[in-house]
Amino acid sequence: MSQLSHLECNRRRIISLLVSISLLLGCIPLAVLSNSQQAGSVTIAVSSLNVRDGAGQTHKVIAQVKGQENYPIVQMKDNWIQILLPNGQKGWVASWHVEINQPATPAAYVSPTIETLNIRAGPSTSFPVVGQMAKSESFPRLDAEGDWIKIRLKDGSIGWTAGWLTKEVPSPALIQPAPNPSSQAQATVKSATLNVRSGPGTHESAVGQVYAGDSLTILEQQGDWIRIQKDNLQGWVASWLVTMGSTPSPPSPSVESEKPTIRILNPGTNLRSGPGTSFDVVKIAKEGENYAVLGVEGDWFRIQTAPNQVGYVAGWIVSAQGVANVERKGNESLLKGRTILVDPGHGGSDSGAIGPHLGTLEKVVNLQVSHLLSRKLKAAGATVIMTREDDRKVSLQERVDSSIRRQVDAFISIHHNTSENYRVNGVITYFYSNGDDRELANSIQKEVVKRTGSTDLNARYGNYFVLRENPQLAVLCELGFLTNYQEEVIMKTKEFQEQAAEGVFQGIVKYFAQKK
Numbered sequence: 235m236s237q238l239s240h241l242e243c244n245r246r247r248i249i250s251l252l253v254s255i256s257l258l259l260g261c262i263p264l265a266v267l268s269n270s271q272q273a274g275s276v277t278i279a280v281s282s283l284n285v286r287d288g289a290g291q292t293h294k295v296i297a298q299v300k301g302q303e304n305y306p307i308v309q310m311k312d313n314w315i316q317i318l319l320p321n322g323q324k325g326w327v328a329s330w331h332v333e334i335n336q337p338a339t340p341a342a343y344v345s346p347t348i349e350t351l352n353i354r355a356g357p358s359t360s361f362p363v364v365g366q367m368a369k370s371e372s373f374p375r376l377d378a379e380g381d382w383i384k385i386r387l388k389d390g391s392i393g394w395t396a397g398w399l400t401k402e403v404p405s406p407a408l409i410q411p412a413p414n415p416s417s418q419a420q421a422t423v424k425s426a427t428l429n430v431r432s433g434p435g436t437h438e439s440a441v442g443q444v445y446a447g448d449s450l451t452i453l454e455q456q457g458d459w460i461r462i463q464k465d466n467l468q469g470w471v472a473s474w475l476v477t478m479g480s481t482p483s484p485p486s487p488s489v490e491s492e493k494p495t496i497r498i499l500n501p502g503t504n505l506r507s508g509p510g511t512s513f514d515v516v517k518i519a520k521e522g523e524n525y526a527v528l529g530v531e532g533d534w535f536r537i538q539t540a541p542n543q544v545g546y547v548a549g550w551i552v553s554a555q556g557v558a559n560v561e562r563k564g565n566e567s568l569l570k571g572r573t574i575l576v577d578p579g580h581g582g583s584d585s586g587a588i589g590p591h592l593g594t595l596e597k598v599v600n601l602q603v604s605h606l607l608s609r610k611l612k613a614a615g616a617t618v619i620m621t622r623e624d625d626r627k628v629s630l631q632e633r634v635d636s637s638i639r640r641q642v643d644a645f646i647s648i649h650h651n652t653s654e655n656y657r658v659n660g661v662i663t664y665f666y667s668n669g670d671d672r673e674l675a676n677s678i679q680k681e682v683v684k685r686t687g688s689t690d691l692n693a694r695y696g697n698y699f700v701l702r703e704n705p706q707l708a709v710l711c712e713l714g715f716l717t718n719y720q721e722e723v724i725m726k727t728k729e730f731q732e733q734a735a736e737g738v739f740q741g742i743v744k745y746f747a748q749k750k
């Protein structure tokens with residue numbers, strides 16, 4: 235009897251527990267939904283991930299989540315994201331182990347970018363044409379499949395059209411008279427190159443690029459993204475890479491694209507009264523500024539710093555347009571008769587690191603810099619061998635073998651780095667042995683840092699196969715971190731690659747100069 239009532243009691247407890255669980259399950263998704271529309275959600279990208287009670291590795295683990303699971307984002311701090319767990323608890327996960335899903339955007343309208351655009355019955359050109367839309371018309375966008383978007387037609391029926399031939403437009407209900415363009419908010423581009431995207435997020439496709447110092451008209455803002463217009467280019471850019479609200483900056487001293495110009499690559503670049511570092515600084519130039527080139531003196535450019543003012547800037551720290559980069563004197567003979575092996579890391583099925591923000595493949599940027607370096611070495615009289623000249627897989631042993639077979643004077647491996655901490659950035663040159671390897675690494679490290687303006691993480695000992703197993707003089711350059719957003723953006727640019735290659739080149743030259 236007492237047994238029975240005990241069982242009965244237990245059963246009741248279980249039922250009430252089940253009821254509260256179903257209540258929880260029933261109402262939390264509602265809370266989740268409203269939240270996720272605010273800030274988006276994350277998908278766990280590793281098989282299992284610790285959830286902590288604070289934004290950092292040192293905080294206590296309070297739960298674990300599994301790969302492919304989705305959680306709404308509550309807030310973000312540094313590289314950590316606070317998520318909402320199904321039991322209503324909140325906890326922090328490392329952003330580099332998750333994929334961030336953008337919040338669903340409210341119903342958008344689209345207009346064709348061409349005069350007339352076919353509307354089809356399905357999402358490809360193999361479906362029959364069911365109608366046409368004119369450039370002046372706009373339709374609500376309902377869904378997307380690949381590059382195709384689903385729209386609702388005037389009669390309420392559904393159709394599909396080529397997404398790349400449409401642009402997003404404000405809902406007709408929201409259209410207001412266009413403000414006077416001169417009173418529109420402006421933004422100025424901060425980074426060397428900035429992708430303009432079809433939507434507000436780094437996963438959206440790039441539709442064009444704008445450059446440091448460009449002035450953009452702000453059309454609308456959504457979270458950290460702004461929709462901008464620059465001449466005929468319209469799209470979304472990351473607001474943290476522009477200076478907002480500023481009036482358009484005064485035009486740079488030189489604007490005509492036909493005339494030779496140089497572009498300042500590093501913030502706080504000294505412009506001097508003469509062609510050498512012993513001359514006074516007459517102006518400090520900002521990154522992205524352009525100046526007309528009046529002449530070249532040694533390896534310095536004579537430039538127009540103001541309407542009636544002339545100054546000089548060191549040729550190796552700027553990028554030249556419409557004029558050859560400065561000539562270098564005295565270095566040619568140093569590399570004559572030397573064989574340098576340039577080793578672009580990874581290749582083929584081995585992509586190396588992948589930039590988490592823009593999807594940059596390490597093997598691609600490694601090869602781009604390696605080609606630039608190889609060209610500079612050849613121009614300076616060296617015999618250059620590359621372990622790969624295109625996108626193919628080469629084993630580590632093969633790389634070392636060609637170094638030994640050709641008895642090269644130096645083996646230079648080119649890589650780009652990654653870190654779990656997205657804030658880590660900078661250059662590291664690795665050596666395996668003390669002595670010559672270390673000296674070469676120090677020399678390259680110094681020159682790369684000087685030219686790129688990147689953080690100096692110093693030359694370091696590195697136990698890499700291509701260094702350890704290599705009897706020849708060998709170093710491995712890590713030119714920056716693909717996991718750092720700013721560096722990933724900049725490392726894709728021709729300017730950065732040019733300066734990085736120039737730094738490695740100068741480091742090699744200076745090393746051999748002191749060995750002479």
Ligand SMILES: [Zn+2]
Binds near residue numbers: 579596649650
């Ligand atoms: Zn690598």
